[in-house]
Amino acid sequence: MADGHAEISCSCEPDLFVDGLACCDQHTAHRLAHLGLVAPARGGRWGERVPALLTEAGVVALSGLASPGVAA
Secondary structure (H helix, E strand, O other): OOOOOEEOOOOOOOOOOEEEEEEEEOOHHHHHHHHOOOEEOOOOOOOOOEEEOOHHHHHHHHHHOOOOOOOO
């Protein structure tokens, strides 16, 4: 996401796209958005795809997954 490869659709059930391809696990994409782990980087029209960002909560969640001695 930091490199701008991810997009999210502006809707009540946002879809996630990486390098222009839809995330095949829509349930997970919806959960990431509803849990506030990913979010649109800016507003957009209904259904528009906009850049996605990892929220602070998402960064915290991922930091807990890093193994000692392994770069995240």
